[in-house]
Structures are given as structure tokens and as C-alpha cells.
Amino acid sequence: MTTTPAIILVTPQLPENIGSAARAMLNFGLTDLRLVRPRVPAWPNERARATASGADSLLQGARTFETVGEAVAGLTRVYATTWRNRELVKWIATPRQAAAEMRERAAAGERAGVLFGPERTGLLSDDLAFADAIVTVPINPAFPSLNLAQAVLLVAYEWFQAGDATPPRRLQRGASPPADRAEFANFLRRLTLYLDESGFFHPPEKRDHMIRNLEAFFVRGEPTEQELRTLHGVIKTLRYRRDR
Amino acid sequence: MTTTPAIILVTPQLPENIGSAARAMLNFGLTDLRLVRPRVPAWPNERARATASGADSLLQGARTFETVGEAVAGLTRVYATTWRNRELVKWIATPRQAAAEMRERAAAGERAGVLFGPERTGLLSDDLAFADAIVTVPINPAFPSLNLAQAVLLVAYEWFQAGDATPPRRLQRGASPPADRAEFANFLRRLTLYLDESGFFHPPEKRDHMIRNLEAFFVRGEPTEQELRTLHGVIKTLRYRRDR
Numbered sequence: 001m002t003t004t005p006a007i008i009l010v011t012p013q014l015p016e017n018i019g020s021a022a023r024a025m026l027n028f029g030l031t032d033l034r035l036v037r038p039r040v041p042a043w044p045n046e047r048a049r050a051t052a053s054g055a056d057s058l059l060q061g062a063r064t065f066e067t068v069g070e071a072v073a074g075l076t077r078v079y080a081t082t083w084r085n086r087e088l089v090k091w092i093a094t095p096r097q098a099a100a101e102m103r104e105r106a107a108a109g110e111r112a113g114v115l116f117g118p119e120r121t122g123l124l125s126d127d128l129a130f131a132d133a134i135v136t137v138p139i140n141p142a143f144p145s146l147n148l149a150q151a152v153l154l155v156a157y158e159w160f161q162a163g164d165a166t167p168p169r170r171l172q173r174g175a176s177p178p179a180d181r182a183e184f185a186n187f188l189r190r191l192t193l194y195l196d197e198s199g200f201f202h203p204p205e206k207r208d209h210m211i212r213n214l215e216a217f218f219v220r221g222e223p224t225e226q227e228l229r230t231l232h233g234v235i236k237t238l239r240y241r242r243d244r
Numbered sequence: 245m246t247t248t249p250a251i252i253l254v255t256p257q258l259p260e261n262i263g264s265a266a267r268a269m270l271n272f273g274l275t276d277l278r279l280v281r282p283r284v285p286a287w288p289n290e291r292a293r294a295t296a297s298g299a300d301s302l303l304q305g306a307r308t309f310e311t312v313g314e315a316v317a318g319l320t321r322v323y324a325t326t327w328r329n330r331e332l333v334k335w336i337a338t339p340r341q342a343a344a345e346m347r348e349r350a351a352a353g354e355r356a357g358v359l360f361g362p363e364r365t366g367l368l369s370d371d372l373a374f375a376d377a378i379v380t381v382p383i384n385p386a387f388p389s390l391n392l393a394q395a396v397l398l399v400a401y402e403w404f405q406a407g408d409a410t411p412p413r414r415l416q417r418g419a420s421p422p423a424d425r426a427e428f429a430n431f432l433r434r435l436t437l438y439l440d441e442s443g444f445f446h447p448p449e450k451r452d453h454m455i456r457n458l459e460a461f462f463v464r465g466e467p468t469e470q471e472l473r474t475l476h477g478v479i480k481t482l483r484y485r486r487d488r
Contacts, residue, residue, distance in 0.1 A: 024394070026387045054387055087418045089468055096405070097412035134416070137401075138408040143270045143298055150268070153394055154401060157381075161340070164382040168341035172378070174331045224333055 002106050005159060006032040006113035007152055008071050010127055013119050015040045019051025019059065020149030021116075026055040028156035033062040034071045034113070068115065068127045077105055077112040080131035081151055082122045091133035098135045099158035114155050119148050176226035187228055188215055194239050246350050249403060250276040250357035251396055252315050254371055257363050259284045263295025263303065264393030265360075270299040272400035277306040278315045278357070312359065312371045321349055321356040324375035325395055326366045335377035342379045343402035358399050363392050420470035431472055432459055438483045 007025055012018050012035065022033060040048065043064060049056045065071040072078050079098050093101070102112040115131060117123030128134065137146060137154055146154075192211055201207035223231065251269055256262050256279065266277060284292065287308060293300045309315040316322050323342050337345070346356040359375060361367030372378065381390060381398055390398075436455055445451035467475065 023387075023389075027383055027390060027394075029384045054389065088416070089418050089420075089471070090416050091413060092416045093413045094405075094410055100412075133413070138405060138410045139271055140273045140404070143267075145267075145298065146271060150271075150394075150397055153397065157398060157401075160384065161338075161382060166338055166382040168344075169335060169337045169377070172332070172334050172336045174333050176333075227333070 002103075002163065003109065003111045004030050004032060004106070005102050006034050006075060006111065007156070008034040008036065008068070008113050008115045009038070009148070009152075010036045010068060010071075010115055010123060011039050011118040012116075012148060013039045014148075015045040015048035016051045017119060017148040018045070018062075019048040019053075019055075021152040022048070022052040022055040022058045022062075024149055024153035025156050026058050027153070028160035030156050030159065031058055031061070032113075033058055035062055035064045036068055036071050037066060038064060039118070068130055072113055072115075072130055074111060075113040076110045077102065078115065078131050079112065079133055079135045080115040080117075080123050080128050081135045081137075081155065082117060082128070088125065088128055090128065090131070092136050093133045095135055095137055095155050095158040096162070098133065098155070099162040102159060103162045116148060116151060171222060173224065174226075176224035179223050179225050179228040183225070183228055184219075184223065187223075187231060188218065190232065191218075191235055194235055198239070246347075246407065247353065247355045248274050248276060248350070249346050250278050250319060250355070251400070252278040252280065252312070252357050252359045253282070253392070253396075254280045254312060254315075254359055254367060255283050255362040256360075256392065257283045258392075259289040259292035260295045261363060261392040262289070262306075263292040263297075263299075265396040266292070266296040266299040266302045266306075268393055268397035269400050270302050271397070272404035274400050274403065275302055275305070276357075277302055279306055279308045280312055280315050281310060282308060283362070312374055316357055316359075316374055318355060319357040320354045321346065322359065322375050323356065323377055323379045324359040324361075324367050324372050325379045325381075325399065326361060326372070332369065332372055334372065334375070336380050337377045339379055339381055339399050339402040340406070342377065342399070343406040346403060347406045360392060360395060415466060417468065418470075420468035423467050423469050423472040427469070427472055428463075428467065431475060432462065434476065435462075435479055438479055442483070 007021065007030055009018060009021060012021075018035070018038065018040070025031065025033060035043070044059060048059055052059050079093070098114070105112055114135065115123060115127060117127065135155065137151065139146065191214070195201060201210055218231075221227075251265065251274055253262060253265060262279070262282065262284070269275065269277060279287070288303060292303055296303050323337070323346075342358070349356055358379065359367060359371060361371065379399065381395065383390065435458070439445060445454055462475075465471075
């Protein structure tokens with residue numbers, strides 16, 4: 001079991017944002033929510049729970065702390081999210097890089113945490129002191145305002161992607177298996193035959209080139225057995241129509 | 245100027261989601277918003293504009309269409325976002341892969357679009373027919389519900405990242421330039437001298453190893469000129485105190 005990063009919200013103001021952050025965390029497999037002095041009327045909070053919808057178990061397990069120092073106990077690596085240019089000399093990482101680093105540390109049994117500041121002001125310099133690196137999302141400089149839950153979403157998303165083995169591109173198949181290539185060659189022979197019969201290849205010296213292009217098109221579609229049967233039917237029907 | 249992908253919201257139900265989607269788009273440099281039969285009382289809509297905050301110019305430029313077929317006019321590549329398992333035989337791409345593909349096509353002057361279905365039901369099979377590939381976000385299978393604006397955010401985020409050259413990790417410097425390595429060597433020599441004077445290296449045969457470890461620690465911090473001056477002050481002060 002991988003140790004997952006803690007998400008630490010420092011003095012969040014709106015319960016809805018805590019709820020949305022909890023949802024975003026659970027979407028991407030994070031469960032350790034820590035709150036530093038939440039500025040909400042009463043905690044646990046009903047509005048936060050309503051926004052969290054299915055993720056309210058995560059809210060119930062959230063721990064609250066008085067200081068950032070207490071909230072980072074148990075962690076060996078701390079990131080702080082902010083897009084403001086700070087005067088501190090600090091490493092700045094993209095969310096993707098931070099995710100890769102946290103994954104590598106998690107594999108060694110270490111636990112990381114990511115600090116998020118309050119909605120309007122962001123993290124204070126005092127809070128940044130705890131951070132090994134600042135995480136800044138590369139964003140449109142003309143419109144850089146991300147809300148709290150969106151920032152949590154992007155960090156959690158990158159964490160999940162860094163450990164996910166889904167192929168970037170895959171073919172989703174229906175009930176029918178892919179066509180055997182011999183069946184496929186059979187279809188292409190038949191198509192060529194019909195086209196020869198109807199005098200499609202004109203001028204004749206372009207015939208081979210035109211056949212190769214048609215083959216390339218049909219191969220690109222990677223037909224299933226069912227689709228190949230349908231295609232056989234299509235060309236047969238069109239051909240008979242032509243003969244009538 | 246790169247042609248940026250169009251975001252096409254099919255029968256969105258809540259004006260707030262259209263507004264949030266517009267914000268997420270502008271955050272990551274997308275501006276072409278298309279709406280297919282928005283199910284909102286009146287369009288343009290005041291609640292959408294309030295949620296979009298700074299991105300309301302993008303809402304004003306949004307075009308509405310009666311059908312998906314009309315909305316994809318002018319595009320040469322179409323993606324459809326859905327996490328449902330559909331029966332169609334379709335390519336499925338991650339948002340990252342789709343972004344890389346759209347960037348490559350945009351470089352050749354092509355324009356892509358991404359379809360997003362209505363909040364509760366997602367896209368219909370009829371709408372998927374237009375899509376070259378389905379985009380599915382790899383997500384926690386136990387809690388896969390992403391809201392509309394979050395899905396738009398992730399697609400827009402990946403588009404921006406695919407064209408962004410920010411180094412994954414960089415050192416943010418304050419006003420002081422990095423220390424010349426000769427100055428740095430000078431500091432380490434002084435530190436070693438003081439430690440020798442105070443009998444720190446014990447047992448003596450471990451001296452070289454201990455020095456190398458200390459050097460490695462101080463190098464890792466990549467001190468600035470200012471920090472090196474401060475460190476000189478620190479060891480000088482501690483040493484004088486010890487002599488008193």
C-alpha cells in the first residue's frame with residue numbers, strides 16, 4: 001500500500017471549498033486531509049459536507065491543527081502551492097514534477113504533504129519556511145487565478161497520473177473481437193475484385209497505388225469481425241444494386 | 245499564433261457550470277466556447293457571468309448551436325469526454341495524449357474540439373459518433389465523479405502543459421546572485437579550520453569523510469552570495485562565543 005500525500009489546507013475560509021477539495025482528493029485517491037485553523041463557523045461543517053457529497057467520509061477523518069508546524073508532523077517532505085513570486089530563495093516545481101518526486105519517496109516509505117493557503121491571500125512567508133519546494137501551476141499569465149479546490153484537483157490529478165499505467169491511447173472494443181488479418185485480406189481481395197469488375201481503376205497504371213491507399217484506409221479502422229461482416233454486406237449490396 | 249481547441253458543451257444544465265468552465269478555459273489559454281442547446285433559462289445568462297468572474301468576455305463570445313454536427317463545423321479533429329464504458333468501438337485517449345495530439349495538429353494549422361456532455365447523463369451515443377477518440381481521465385474507480393467544470397479544467401490544463409516550457413524544477417532566487425564557487429570553497433575551508441581548532445573531528449581518521457558530508461550538505465543548499473556572507477557570520481559568532 002502506497003503512502004499517499006497529505007493535503008493541508010491552511011486557514012481555509014469557505015466550507016464549500018473544503019468540501020470540493022475533499023471530493024477532488026478522493027477522485028484521485030488521496031484521503032489524508034489536514035486543516036490548519038479553518039475559518040469556518042463550526043467544524044465539522046454541514047456546508048462542507050454537502051459539497052463533498054460522496055467524499056464526506058474523508059471530511060470526517062480530517063484532522064485540525066493550530067499551526068502549520070503541527071500539521072506537517074509525520075511528513076518528511078513538504079510542498080507549498082503558490083503562484084505568487086516570493087522573495088525567498090526556494091525550489092519551484094511543477095505539479096507534475098512534485099508528483100513524480102512524491103511517488104519516488106512514497107515508494108521508499110516516506111510521506112509527503114502539500115500546503116495550500118487561504119483563498120484570498122495565499123500562504124504567508126512563515127508557512128513557506130516549512131516547504132522543500134514551492135509548487136506553481138504553469139498557467140495563462142493573463143488569467144492565473146485558480147480557486148482552492150481547483151488547485152487541489154490539479155495536484156491530486158498529477159499524483160494519480162504519476163502512478164497510473166493506463167496506455168495513453170487504446171482501442172475500446174465492443175462485444176465483437178478484432179478481425180483475423182486473413183479475413184481482412186479476404187475482404188480487401190473481394191473489394192478489389194468488385195472494383196475491377198465495375199471499371200473503377202482508371203487510369204489502369206494507377207490501379208496498384210489506388211488499391212494500396214484503400215487498404216491503408218480500411219486497415220486504419222482496425223475492423224472487428226462484426227464490422228468486417230457488415231463491410232462485406234455493404235459492398236455486396238452496392239454491387240448488386242449497380243447490376244440491376 | 246497557435247489555433248487553440250474549441251470546448252463544446254452539449255446541453256449543459258447549470259449556468260454556474262458554464263461560467264466555471266469558461267474560467268477554467270481562460271486559465272489555460274482556451275477561448276473558443278461553443279454551446280449546443282444550453283438548458284439555461286436565457287442565454288447569455290447572468291448566473292453564468294457571475295461564476296465566470298474575469299472570464300466573462302469568453303462567455304460573451306460563446307456561440308450556440310442546435311446540433312453537435314453544426315457545432316463541430318470548422319474542426320478537423322473531435323474528442324468526446326466520457327468515463328462511461330460505451331459499446332462503440334472507439335479509440336480512448338488520456339487527456340495528456342489528446343493534448344499532445346491536438347498540439348501536433350495545431351502546429352499543422354488544424355483545429356480540434358472537445359465535446360463535454362450534460363452534467364447528469366454524459367454524452368449520448370449519437371454525439372460520440374462525431375468523435376475521433378474518447379477522452380477518459382484516469383481516476384479512482386471507487387469515486388470517479390468529476391463535475392463538468394473540473395473535466396474542462398483537466399483537458400485545458402493538459403493542453404497548456406503540452407505547450408509549456410517551464411522547467412519541471414527551477415531555483416527561484418531572491419535579490420542576491422548565486423555564490424561564486426571560489427567563495428563557497430573559501431567558506432568551507434574556514435568552517436573546516438574552525439572545526440579543527442575546536443577538536444570537532446573525532447576520531448581523527450573519520451575527519452575526511454565528515455568534511456565531505458558537510459560539504460555535500462552545504463552545496464545542496466546552493467547558497468547565494470548573501471547567504472554565504474550570513475553563514476560566515478554564523479560560524480564566526482559561534483566560534484568567538486566558544487572562546488569567551
